Amino acid sequence: MTPEKPLTARQAAAEQTRRKLLEAALAEFSRRPYAEVTVSDIARAAGVAHGLVSHHFQGKQGAYVAAVAEVYEQLREAExxxxxxxxxxxxxxxxxxxxxxxxxxxxxxxxxxxxxxxxxxxxxxxxxxxxxxxxxxxxxxxxxxxxxxxxxxxxxxxxxxxxxxxxxxxxxxxxxxxxxxxxxxxxxxxxxxxxxxxxxxxxxxxx
Amino acid sequence: MTPEKPLTARQAAAEQTRRKLLEAALAEFSRRPYAEVTVSDIARAAGVAHGLVSHHFQGKQGAYVAAVAEVYEQLREAExxxxxxxxxxxxxxxxxxxxxxxxxxxxxxxxxxxxxxxxxxxxxxxxxxxxxxxxxxxxxxxxxxxxxxxxxxxxxxxxxxxxxxxxxxxxxxxxxxxxxxxxxxxxxxxxxxxxxxxxxxxxxxxx
Amino acid sequence: MTPEKPLTARQAAAEQTRRKLLEAALAEFSRRPYAEVTVSDIARAAGVAHGLVSHHFQGKQGAYVAAVAEVYEQLREAExxxxxxxxxxxxxxxxxxxxxxxxxxxxxxxxxxxxxxxxxxxxxxxxxxxxxxxxxxxxxxxxxxxxxxxxxxxxxxxxxxxxxxxxxxxxxxxxxxxxxxxxxxxxxxxxxxxxxxxxxxxxxxxx
Amino acid sequence: MTPEKPLTARQAAAEQTRRKLLEAALAEFSRRPYAEVTVSDIARAAGVAHGLVSHHFQGKQGAYVAAVAEVYEQLREAExxxxxxxxxxxxxxxxxxxxxxxxxxxxxxxxxxxxxxxxxxxxxxxxxxxxxxxxxxxxxxxxxxxxxxxxxxxxxxxxxxxxxxxxxxxxxxxxxxxxxxxxxxxxxxxxxxxxxxxxxxxxxxxx
DNA sequence: GATGAATGAGTCTTCATTCAT
DNA sequence: GATGAATGAAGACTCATTCAT
CATH class of the missing domain: 1.10.357 (Tetracycline Repressor; domain 2)
Structure with missing residues (x-):
């Protein structure tokens, strides 16, 4: 599905940004309820512009879903x-x-x-x-x-x-x-x- | 000083309004999370002006707390x-x-x-x-x-x-x-x- | 204009309430700008229901004008x-x-x-x-x-x-x-x- | 770190918007007391969305302070x-x-x-x-x-x-x-x- | 891809005023 | 005359999302 290796440096950088955002989202959603987390909180925690949340996850909801999926996977591996x-x-x-x-x-x-x-x-x-x-x-x-x-x-x-x-x-x-x-x-x-x-x-x- | 039961018809009416709001709040907060309930939702459900939520419960948070306390009491009685x-x-x-x-x-x-x-x-x-x-x-x-x-x-x-x-x-x-x-x-x-x-x-x- | 002596006890009581409100208004408007004084502040300071401010002075603005006139008179007398x-x-x-x-x-x-x-x-x-x-x-x-x-x-x-x-x-x-x-x-x-x-x-x- | 002058056209545009808001705020606050000026008045006068007042000045109070500081400076220069x-x-x-x-x-x-x-x-x-x-x-x-x-x-x-x-x-x-x-x-x-x-x-x- | 300025809908809250009792 | 419950307009602020650069 996803190409196994990022082709260009740009794609690699993008992927890294996505990871930073994902982890930031995970951290933020872990600390307080969905409604109390703002897109800007996540972006700030990731050190990037807030517009990127929509860019990478199609909005706040998407970031939440991705964060949950991430935990899912990590937890499954641990178990x-x-x-x-x-x-x-x-x-x-x-x-x-x-x-x-x-x-x-x-x-x-x-x-x-x-x-x-x-x-x-x-x-x-x-x-x-x-x-x-x-x-x-x-x-x-x-x-x-x-x-x-x-x-x-x-x-x-x-x-x-x-x-x-x-x-x-x-x-x-x-x-x-x-x-x-x-x-x-x-x-x-x-x-x-x-x-x-x-x-x-x-x-x-x-x- | 203050008698235990409302003396006048107006106090009774106010108390009834309070109850309507309390039950409306209970119903609304029962249906979706706190952040998705608006003060106007509650007032509308109770059939009164939204200003009354603040009047009777000092704001949305107060209405929530009162609603929870209400369930508490009802549940205790049931048990x-x-x-x-x-x-x-x-x-x-x-x-x-x-x-x-x-x-x-x-x-x-x-x-x-x-x-x-x-x-x-x-x-x-x-x-x-x-x-x-x-x-x-x-x-x-x-x-x-x-x-x-x-x-x-x-x-x-x-x-x-x-x-x-x-x-x-x-x-x-x-x-x-x-x-x-x-x-x-x-x-x-x-x-x-x-x-x-x-x-x-x-x-x-x-x- | 105004009858020289209050005729009834009720009128006397009303006049007293008016004075309490007037003095409360004076005190409140003395302490902070017009917009930061609420009708309820005045009524509370006077120890009466807030509806009385409108009753006696036709609204907040009227209470302000009456308070100013009161100072006017007191100051004139002092001078x-x-x-x-x-x-x-x-x-x-x-x-x-x-x-x-x-x-x-x-x-x-x-x-x-x-x-x-x-x-x-x-x-x-x-x-x-x-x-x-x-x-x-x-x-x-x-x-x-x-x-x-x-x-x-x-x-x-x-x-x-x-x-x-x-x-x-x-x-x-x-x-x-x-x-x-x-x-x-x-x-x-x-x-x-x-x-x-x-x-x-x-x-x-x-x- | 941050260069003294906006480097990009976008920063210049943002600065210009800020100026428009500042001048609009100055004009509005010049015409009537603080409490009678609304954030929307300012934004409308500047021809931008009201959210920008908070974006650029952190709220109405901030816009007021900035406006006053602006007068301060202009007046000093004039003198x-x-x-x-x-x-x-x-x-x-x-x-x-x-x-x-x-x-x-x-x-x-x-x-x-x-x-x-x-x-x-x-x-x-x-x-x-x-x-x-x-x-x-x-x-x-x-x-x-x-x-x-x-x-x-x-x-x-x-x-x-x-x-x-x-x-x-x-x-x-x-x-x-x-x-x-x-x-x-x-x-x-x-x-x-x-x-x-x-x-x-x-x-x-x-x- | 990244930025962050700009937008504007949505909310809560405050509060002067009205009015039934 | 006095009360305070009720109304609802008005306003400040937040924030997800868009988009030009």
């Missing part, structure tokens, strides 16, 4: 960094990746993912993550009770992470990951309450 | 409507009250409480609710692991409720309440992971 | 308090009255009279005062050079008074009054420059 | 246009410059300088002018009696000018200047009344 063989360990590795990534970007964590996370732009990210998790657990992510349980788990886990970051990491990372698992187990048992026909014992066993 | 004797039943009654109230005000539920709920204005509401719950479970709400667990449960439960409303109530209310309990149990087990010195068996028994 | 026989002493008595009155009402002095004094509402006051002064000096106040000289003297003298008040009365009152006279003498000599046909020697002799 | 050798002639040249400048800008004269002149923004201008005058007279401008006398003279002279303009210049310019001098002499004699230790004979001789 897939380790790929142990055994399922329980794999799940824990994903949780570790998630927490570790957010710990490295606390502003982003507290606002874009954990708060802003409720908005549409993140639907894709969350849904995809939960499908992977369902896969690891051997559950059908399209089954309503499963989807509901996983989403409620996700919100609970994000809150846990947000508080953990806000309170300066009062617990050890492994304990936090185990708490994730306990919460997930509870969510799965809840799924069974919602849909008694759903067997969650195997899934629980994989935790 | 305390039933007061069965036994703890397990009492917890379930609160959950039922919560879900039922939000089911009756879906816009409000999906935006003000479940989304906007992340903002400062709701800190009091949430904190108070969770302290009550801790009390019912015999846990110390100030213990970090307990607080963390309860908050993560709360977010998970809210997500469950939001999805349930969004998807047109795909489960029965009692099943949903039991799923809440299962999620809460998971969260408590997670608290034990975070703080092994914490004994949650008694609390689990009360569920 | 005419003493009426010595000899002209030089009479002139000095007027100056003393002027300064003393303003010293007793510094806010009013610094804003309404000395600053606001430039606006139309004070035209009457100033013009009348200067006509009296011209009379004492045996000059025709309608002669352009005389009018110009007296007005320039008046502004200079007001500035002198304003500074004197602002700087906490750095000079003795009699010295200040003599300085007024010296300034007036200079102004009269200036009048002669403007209109060589004008004889000011007699006037100067009366100083 | 220093001629620099005769002898002191008496030099003083008269300054007076001529002052009157001539204001005669060329009557609106500005009657409102911004002679009326608005009482506000803070003009403190610098007046103070500086009077210090120059004190220097020419060989007086210490910081001595209270001197400062008071000069300020009272200044107000008197401004009134003289304002009336002269308002009445369509009923006297010849040289006569007006001599009247200034006579008024100044009176003010200096007044200074001696205020502070008998102050010797003003030399200063009077320089007039």
């Amino acid at each position: 897939e960094a380790e790929q142990p063989a055994a399922v329980p360990e794999r799940i824990r590795a994903r949780f570790r990746g998630f927490v570790t990534f957010l710990a490295a970007h606390p502003d982003l964590a507290l606002n874009l993912v954990l708060i802003g996370g409720r908005d549409e732009a993140f639907a894709g990210l969350r849904s995809r993550n939960l499908r992977v998790l369902a896969g690891l657990l051997g559950l059908d992510p399209d089954r309503p009770a499963v989807a509901a349980a996983l989403r409620s788990f996700a919100d609970g886990a994000e809150r846990l992470t947000a508080d953990w970051l806000r309170d300066d990491r009062p617990f050890e990372l492994p304990a936090l990951v185990e708490a994730f698992c306990a919460l997930l187990a509870g969510a799965l048992r809840g799924a069974h309450e919602l849909d008694p026909a759903l067997d969650v014992t195997k899934a629980l066993a994989r935790l | 305390e409507a039933e007061q069965p004797a036994a703890v397990p039943e009492r917890i379930r009654a609160r959950f039922r009250g919560f879900v039922t109230f939000l089911a009756a005000h879906p816009d409000l539920a999906l935006n003000l409480v479940l989304i906007g709920g992340r903002d400062e204005a709701f800190a009091g509401l949430r904190s108070r609710n969770l302290r009550v719950l801790a009390g019912l479970l015999g846990l110390d709400p100030d213990r970090p692991a307990v607080a963390a667990a309860l908050r993560s449960f709360a977010d998970g439960a809210e997500r469950l409720t939001a999805d349930w409303l969004r998807d047109d109530r795909p489960f029965e209310l009692p099943a949903l309440v039991e799923a809440f309990c299962a999620l809460l149990a998971g969260a408590l087990r997670g608290a034990h992971e975070l703080d092994p010195a914490l004994d949650v068996t008694k609390a689990l028994a009360r569920l | 005419e308090a003493e009426q010595p026989a000899a002209v030089p002493e009479r002139i000095r008595a007027r100056f003393r009255g002027f300064v003393t009155f303003l010293a007793a009402h510094p806010d009013l002095a610094l804003n309404l009279v000395l600053i606001g004094g430039r606006d139309e509402a004070f035209a009457g006051l100033r013009s009348r005062n200067l006509r009296v002064l011209a009379g004492l000096l045996g000059l025709d106040p309608d002669r352009p050079a005389v009018a110009a000289a007296l007005r320039s003297f008046a502004d200079g003298a007001e500035r002198l008074t304003a500074d004197w008040l602002r700087d906490d009365r750095p000079f003795e009152l009699p010295a200040l009054v003599e300085a007024f006279c010296a300034l007036l003498a200079g102004a009269l000599r200036g009048a002669h420059e403007l209109d060589p046909a004008l004889d000011v020697t007699k006037a100067l002799a009366r100083l | 220093e246009a001629e620099q005769p050798a002898a002191v008496p002639e030099r003083i008269r040249a300054r007076f001529r410059g002052f009157v001539t400048f204001l005669a060329a800008h009557p609106d500005l004269a009657l409102n911004l300088v002679l009326i608005g002149g009482r506000d803070e923004a003009f403190a610098g201008l007046r103070s500086r002018n009077l210090r120059v005058l004190a220097g020419l007279l060989g007086l210490d401008p910081d001595r209270p009696a001197v400062a008071a006398a000069l300020r009272s003279f200044a107000d008197g002279a401004e009134r003289l000018t304002a009336d002269w303009l308002r009445d369509d210049r009923p006297f010849e310019l040289p006569a007006l200047v001599e009247a200034f001098c006579a008024l100044l002499a009176g003010a200096l004699r007044g200074a001696h009344e205020l502070d008998p230790a102050l010797d003003v004979t030399k200063a009077l001789a320089r007039l």
Whole structure:
């Protein structure tokens, strides 16, 4: 799609400007709600003219979407960094990746993912993550009770992470990951309450 | 000095106008984010001049705060409507009250409480609710692991409720309440992971 | 015109309210420019409902005019308090009255009279005062050079008074009054420059 | 870093717009009090969008301050246009410059300088002018009696000018200047009344 | 590609005035 | 006569977007 290598110096410079803007947008949107970020804030943070935001992203909204997509990608990479063989360990590795990534970007964590996370732009990210998790657990992510349980788990886990970051990491990372698992187990048992026909014992066993 | 109830017809009329504005504000803020609601929207919805928003609430921000306080109070009342004797039943009654109230005000539920709920204005509401719950479970709400667990449960439960409303109530209310309990149990087990010195068996028994 | 004695208790009460408003208006307009005073400020200072300003003075502008007229009258009385026989002493008595009155009402002095004094509402006051002064000096106040000289003297003298008040009365009152006279003498000599046909020697002799 | 003169045509155009706005602001503020001038008035007079007032001057207040500073500078230049050798002639040249400048800008004269002149923004201008005058007279401008006398003279002279303009210049310019001098002499004699230790004979001789 | 001047729609807020009670 | 709720005009300011250079 995009040419693999910038052809001209000019294109390279343009691409660099785009990156600066993207990162500036990420930082700004991480710090306060969409409506409180101005295009000029972003441009100033990037050190370029504000007109460039429209130039590169077709407006403020576009910059926001691009920023969200960027987090999406970074977060996905973090979660897939380790790929142990055994399922329980794999799940824990994903949780570790998630927490570790957010710990490295606390502003982003507290606002874009954990708060802003409720908005549409993140639907894709969350849904995809939960499908992977369902896969690891051997559950059908399209089954309503499963989807509901996983989403409620996700919100609970994000809150846990947000508080953990806000309170300066009062617990050890492994304990936090185990708490994730306990919460997930509870969510799965809840799924069974919602849909008694759903067997969650195997899934629980994989935790 | 000032009597508790408006004495004159004019004061009553003013109070009624205030209520109309308050409800209009509640409705508008329930439908879209703060920044997308205009003062004129609220006044128009209430059928009065826009100047009255400032007159009664000292500006848009004041109207928002008043709206949040209003939900707070209504929700509190809904949760305390039933007061069965036994703890397990009492917890379930609160959950039922919560879900039922939000089911009756879906816009409000999906935006003000479940989304906007992340903002400062709701800190009091949430904190108070969770302290009550801790009390019912015999846990110390100030213990970090307990607080963390309860908050993560709360977010998970809210997500469950939001999805349930969004998807047109795909489960029965009692099943949903039991799923809440299962999620809460998971969260408590997670608290034990975070703080092994914490004994949650008694609390689990009360569920 | 106005009945000499209020007929009913109601009328007496109304008159009292009017006075409270008038004095409040005086105080407020003394403290900051017209545009920065609100009708509510005045009403609040008077301890009555803001609607009464329109009721008693037909609006903000009317309250301002009434306040100015009030100062006018008070100032006139102060200047005419003493009426010595000899002209030089009479002139000095007027100056003393002027300064003393303003010293007793510094806010009013610094804003309404000395600053606001430039606006139309004070035209009457100033013009009348200067006509009296011209009379004492045996000059025709309608002669352009005389009018110009007296007005320039008046502004200079007001500035002198304003500074004197602002700087906490750095000079003795009699010295200040003599300085007024010296300034007036200079102004009269200036009048002669403007209109060589004008004889000011007699006037100067009366100083 | 930044070159002293705009390099590009665009910067020149922007500067020109700024000038148009500045002059429009000057004209508007000259015609009526601050509170009665709207940002849109200024923009309309300049033939540009109202947003530019904030763009170039950071709001209405900023435009006002810039306008005042502009008058300040123009007036200073007018007063220093001629620099005769002898002191008496030099003083008269300054007076001529002052009157001539204001005669060329009557609106500005009657409102911004002679009326608005009482506000803070003009403190610098007046103070500086009077210090120059004190220097020419060989007086210490910081001595209270001197400062008071000069300020009272200044107000008197401004009134003289304002009336002269308002009445369509009923006297010849040289006569007006001599009247200034006579008024100044009176003010200096007044200074001696205020502070008998102050010797003003030399200063009077320089007039 | 980059700049930032220019535009103008959109908002909140203030406030004098009216008027029903 | 007094109250203060209600009205709505008016104004300052912000800011996303456009576009000439």
